[in-house]
Amino acid sequence: MRRYISAYFENEENLLRAAKDLKEKQVSIQDVLTPFPIHGLDSILGFKRSNIPTVGFISGAIGCILAFGFQAWAFIVDYPLFIGGKPHFAIPSFIPITFELTVLFASFGMVFAFLIRSKLGPGANNPIHDERITDDRFMIIIDLDEGGNQDEMVKEILAKEEAQEIKVKEIEK
Amino acid sequence: MYVSPIREPLVTGNKTYKKITDEISAPIEGKPGKAWYAGITLTVSALLFGLAMMGYTIWNGIGTWGLNKTIGWGWGITNFVWWVGIGHAGTFISAILLLFRQKWRTSINRSAEAMTLFAVMCAGLFPLIHMGRPLLGFFVFPYPNTRGLWVNFNSPLLWDVFAISTYFTVSLLFWYVGLIPDIGTIRDRIKSKFKKWIYGLLSFGWTGSAKHWQRHESISLILAGLAAPLVLSVHSIVSTDFATSVIPGWHTTIFPPYFVAGAIFSGFAMVLTLLIITRKVLNLENYITVGHIESMNKIIIATGSIVGIAYITELFIAWYSGVEYEQYAFLNRATGPYWWAYWIMMTCNVISPQLLWIKKLRRNLVFTFILSIFINIGMWFERFVIIVTSLHRDYLPSSWSMYEPTIVEVGIFIGTLGLFFTCFLLFIRVFPVIAIAEVKSVLKSSGDKKDKSEKH
Amino acid sequence: MEDKYTLKRKTQYGILSIAGVGILLLILGYFIESPNRQELWANVLINNLYFLFIALFGGVFLALHKIAYAGWYTALKRIPEALTKFLPISAVLMFLIYFGMHDLYHWSHEGLHDPILEGKAAYLNVPFFFARMAFYFLGWIGLTYLLRKNTLDQDLNPDLKYHKRGKILAALFMVFFAITSSTMSWDWIMSIDAHWFSTLFGWFIFIGMFVCGIATIILLIAFLKAQGYLEYINKEHIHDMGKYLFAFSIFWMYLWFSQYLLIWYSHIPEETAYFAPRLKDHTVLFFTVLIINFLFPFLALMTRDSKRNLKWLSFVAIIVLIGHWLNIYMLVIPGTIGNEAQIGLVEIGFAALYLGGFLYVVLASLTKTPLLVKNDPLLKESFHYET
């Protein structure tokens, strides 16, 4: 059995303070759902920095090498044509497309990484806890231990920060 | 985050998060008014007219245009460059202003990006339509074929293919990634089951989880980082269509940055044209404030001045070069048979924006609107001047010629205007024109003072 | 908080020894390499331009941020202000060029019978050349003086009018600079290869100047922080400076490439004549400049952490500063000395001498005023600077 508690705030500052308190009390915060990104929440929740830039770099590098390599191969090896007296290995001519494909690959790589890592995508059917999370409610979902020892402490912190609709839910595993 | 009190608020009118959501979602939830129907009838008619003219062109040949042996590009490529230019503001606003932490971008970036996409769509049509054999347009892609032939990687037009398609794709990704949370908002508000299903599909299952937001912010920033040089590259590459040639008036090294500046200039003008109306019609004056207009006007004066300096640089260096063809090309621009085009360009692009040094005018909506139209016209003429007046009198006077567009070319241009505004009109009915989440995130720091004082 | 910077003995000795080594190398070089007049004058011009650019960028940095309504930079305003104090000295040094005109500028000779140069004579003639030079310096020195004076006045008076006046001055400076930066680079650099022309040239020079200036400010921040000043400059400020260095190195490459691509592509002799000797006679240097000024900072500053690490950033800044000195060297040398030019003792000596002088002027001027401005309405934003 999994137990958790959910509540929402009407102000992000309350949320931040509550989250900070909870973290200090070693309470595991399952998720925080907000209508917009809250500054400073990442560090409170102890998120590591995203690896998306790395994905972008790698996919960009692939695009870069692929584009330049293909152009050079097509012009030097596969079908060398004499064009305008230019050398076959016309480096400056290859730069624009190389650049474009680098950007294209990097962008696609990152967006796909983002969607896949976040399990987002067309048809993704994530549970919607409250329809006003995307409006003006800042929801926090806190894991509770099975014994219910933390319940009171958590509720207290939440109540202190004017949390609304504090609900405890239990889900059979 | 601390914001100095001397800064103007970016969101006015005592907004709460709820109010923001309600007001921005209103156009999607409500029924369109008569004006909207009238507008879309007009734009769709223009689009259909343009389509008919395109069909006529494809059927009968480019001979239906006013081009000739000397002037191979006219309105078609002028419009192409003009539209691509307009398509630069959106990504500039979202990418470069994001990198420079200009918060005022938040209320305009969504519509500006949408505009970018529509403008690039319009632009993309022209290289295809202007081909003698558009049905074989797929030859520009380096696909393996029985002839074993690849494309010519030396060709700026080929670079264009890659640049424009990359730009469109990346802009679309950027725009859509930004839209996902707001589509989530709409999904959660909309009543109709069918619409809810559609928005649900489009929202990719957005929940607003902190981890998602973290990744979302990270990807937005990096995409902005990528899009910023992309913006520079796209119009630079478009400029190489001309600048790599040997034609006087086309071949000049300043073109890449100067085209970029001009593109942003014209893009902002178009953003202003659209937003001054949109904010009024959709009651978004509290989000797109006069302060926003003024900020955009500052960009206009900066880029307009850069463009002006580029014009003068070109003129001066043409004289300085001592190359008779260069000298003639610029003399001909200013005093030749197309002198009027040159002076329209000069007046609209260089002289009239200088009025924006006056703060009162910067904050005057009517003036700004008129000026933005002027700049749209002026920037169209800039491309016309570059393309037509350079070509019509180049090296050998024996081939000198004149160019006059036909109704077919004009019709196609009208058609793209129709396409652009049709898309925009549909867009404002379907997606939030202002990035809801982003505006909310700056509300506390940059909302108006009254608002804050009441809250505390 | 230490209010004022004091020039320590140690630092003074350091600066003096740089200049001293410069003089020593010059003397040595004079006898070993026996440079000709052209080489000497070319060196004067190179270093004149290089340090002028850095000094001038101080004004650009201030004005640009002022009109962009930026807040974060307010806390480090005094550094670019100090840079501009070198401008009067630059002016004197530039006017010295008068004595080396014929060695540097082919067009300044009389009776060349060159129809192209005759066509340019209305612009390229010695009196007008120096008239323009005077005009430029008058504008730059005057406007940067006013900009600086304005902030000093503001220190004493919290009135918002200084803020507004600053914006007007900044706009005036930017307009003046936008025009003169191009003409200045045509006059002093492009006209060395008097037949050659490129419309992009002025902007290319400007971006080079931007990179040098940023690198110098980074180094000064690092130096002052190492001395225990500027504790309010946090990682975010450093990060922004790093982003500048990174972005403008790329932008510099973009402009370099734009110019090169178009000339390479069209292959018109009037234009390629500029690159041909640089490619053929200075091949190594030609590509070295590109690697140092683009590839190195691009790779070195790609990650977020590298831009936030002041030590690493300072190292990159030093390399980039060397790269841009080489860049100016490449701009000046083929048209003056020609293909036998080499970087030797004379070159290093001149550079060191100038560097010493420059550092002394800048650091000395830093001691004159408090390191932190007061009463700027945006100052608080700079203190609370975070992403």
Added chain:
Amino acid sequence: MKKYWKSLTELKNKENSISDQPMPKGNLEQILDIFDKNENGSKSNRRDFLKLCGYSLAISTVVASCENSVQKAIPYLIKPEEITPGKANYYASSFAKGSDFCSILIKTRVGRPIKIEGNDLSTVTNGGTSSRVQASVLDLYDTSRYKNPLKENEKLLWEELDEFVRKELNRLKNANEEVVLLTSSVYSPSTISVIQKFIAQYPNVKWVQYDSQSYSALIQASKMCFGKAGIADYRFDYADIIVSFDADFLGTWLMPVEYIRQYAKKRKLSDGNTSMSQHIQLESRLSLTGSNADKRIPVKPSEQRLLLAQLYNEILKLAGKDTYTVLNTSGDMQGIAKDLWSHKGKSLVVSGSNDVNVQLIVNAINYELENYGSTLRFEKQLQTSKAIESDMKNLLEDMKAGKVKALLAYGVNPVFDYYKGDEFALALKKIGFTIALDEVPNETTSLMKFVAPDNHYLESWNDFEPKANRYSLMQPGIRPLFNTRQFQSSLLSWIGEDPDYLKFIKAYWEKNFYPMQNTYPNFVTYWNNTLQQGVFEPNLKSVSDTKFNYGGINNILDELAKQPKSKGIELQVYESIAIGDGKMANNPWLQEMPDPISKICWDNYLCISPKLASELMMETGDVVEVNSKVKLPVYVLPGQAYNTVAVAKGYGRQVCGIVGKNVGVNVNSLHNSSVDFIDNVNLIKTGEKYDLAMTQTHHSMEGRAIVREADLEEYKKNPAAGNESHHAYENASIYEKPKFPNHHWGLVVDLNSCVGCGACSIACQAENNVPVVGKKEVIRAHEMSWIRIDRYFSGDEFNPDVSFQPVMCQHCDNAPCENVCPVAATSHSSEGLNQMAYNRCIGTRYCGNNCPYKVRRFNWFDFTKADSIPNNLHDVAEMTIDLKRMVLNPDVTVRAKGVIEKCSLCVQRIQEGKLNAKIKGRKVKDGEIKTACEQACPSGAIIFGDLNDKESKLVKETSSKRNYHLLEEIHTLPSVSYLTKIRNKKMNHS
């Protein structure tokens, strides 16, 4: 039921059974038998021919038009001898249309004549051609041609016609009524013999020769002075100084093809030869000849006589003879006289006037200058113009008087081109029996009752003697396409003789010409060899007596001196270079060929001097009414003499195919006599505007070194004069020059030789299947010419210097066009050619924009039917109908709508030359490959070759100091180069 051939013998037997005519060229006829009316062969035979020959759909339509069933294309089952698919056959022949003559080669492919080339073996035309000669091949496939004998526009059989004609002629003969045979000048010995036979049979026949452009004054003056009627043999290549009074000898006067060659030869400069002739032209209209002159003096037509008289007077003075003091001589004339005198015996004075008095003075001048026997000769008199004007005048009087009861007309169109055409038409209608022997309907034949259609010359046998003792044979390149018969055969059959004209010619030659030589032992070899060479030029020395024997000069001069000076506007009617007298007006290639001077095509127009235009407040395009008779658009022509106007004749054809009909205005009604000009012309501006189709609208070089030129004096001092601004940028290149290890094809154009005649452009059009676009599209600058001749005016607007420059693709080794094509549709070959892959082209026109020479042409519409989209054909000249498509060169792709095309340096010819050399196992020889433009050029201005072959003529020319590349400052490294134009401006005495 199908019937296949068993062997070639059977085929031959069948062939013989169809026609008794000897086979001129093997199996050609076999194919073409299908066009013959089913006279002998059975239907199945004809089908077999088709199956065997395997003609394309193109032929099927022709067949259909001959009311044969449509056949499918079937490849060769058994290959006929001589015809190898893919290989061209050449037949030596002659072009003759009225007074236009040229020795030619007919290029045929699978039995179709597709191109005319000059015959190098002829010493008359020397392998040169003119635009009209080049274009004549298209007339073969003209849809407007007569396809059957006609009676009152009703089709009838030849037998019926013959019977009727014979009956009628005999009736008239018996009644002794006058029958007139009206022809253009006949200079075919065999034809003359046929006509003589015809007259012998019908003594009541009177033979009248009529030329649309009369040279009777020349003929008569010669007779009056020297007792020899005829036209002297002009030798411009012997003349150090040429003074021409309105004689457009490079354009339309007598034998331009021959004269251009002579003229260019005398003016060809090389490192070894720095002397050239000096040419002074006095004229009112800026003619092609005038535009090439070293000194041109604009004078009114009426003043020319007086000036000639002055010149004569001055020369007499110099000769120390009696002078006519009544004349005051202008400074110009004194100087010219002195110059002429100092080149006595090596000078030439010519006049284009058709006034006998003028020609008498000219003869007297030349006689005083001792030019007879040197630059003027009688032993090879020109024979192409024989008509005496008064004959025609008399004929018209006779016709009006009803004296003429029958008229047989051949090769003439007096209703259109005679100045009393209307009267002629009225008189013609009165004649009871009229029969036209022309190949195409025209204003005259349409009024005639019978038509016995002649073959096209490419279907005909004939012989010619264009100059005395210079014979040239005409042989067909194809069997008659339609049910037509040669004029000579018609005459022969009407006198009851064997209508086989070839037999007749052979017999005539065996009797008359065979004995003139001793190279060949028997007639068969003589005939075969002569036929193969096309020309027979026996070495005969006939010394002419050139004793000047005319005493009336005094009277003429007295009369001239008395004449008052004309004050009014004078109008000159001239022949245009392209259209000539209008006989070929239905030829779209010629209609679309821009006039060398005005660069206008598809129209005639009133040339007016700039000064007069500004006085009358007129500009180009204004429509004026001339003498209240015709309305013409104005063209302000620099160099046109003040108070003069000029207009081309040959336009405004009414009875013509669809191409030429109603193009321009017929100006014959302006004449009231046949004199050189019309005085006191009244011009009224109508206020209307008219679009003229101009291929060049800007006339100044803007001071650019495009056509580089120098004066002879400077050139003698410095061979690189005018060519100093060489841009030596050897070290400026930042990548290596491309290398071409085997061949590096190139072309050089000597601007000093080029006279601007335009033959090259038509040759190119024929060779390369260049489409015709029509007037409207030319106005929109959509013309497709691969080679154009740029014409620049420089200097004084009232008397400008003119420069011509043929511009074709320059085949740059650093081609700006190649760089920018996104799909690599244009690239460089390993032999230095700039290539176009038409089927790869998507038509961005980027290459065209980027071409500094603007030589790339775009297919704006579907001009050629090569497009797959229906109902979008843009063909104003029926060029895409199957019959006309037969003229297409199968070696050159027909380009579809939306692709770029341009000069390929005749890559198909290069390929052919290389293959020929390869088969023979040797290298390509210099001069072996000739581009179409080079081949056609009468002046030899264009030389093609291999730049890698250091011994080639091309390299010799390109290593000259005069050599330069067009726009070399932009480093495109063209393979085409030019030699500077040198003008011999310095007059010794004036």
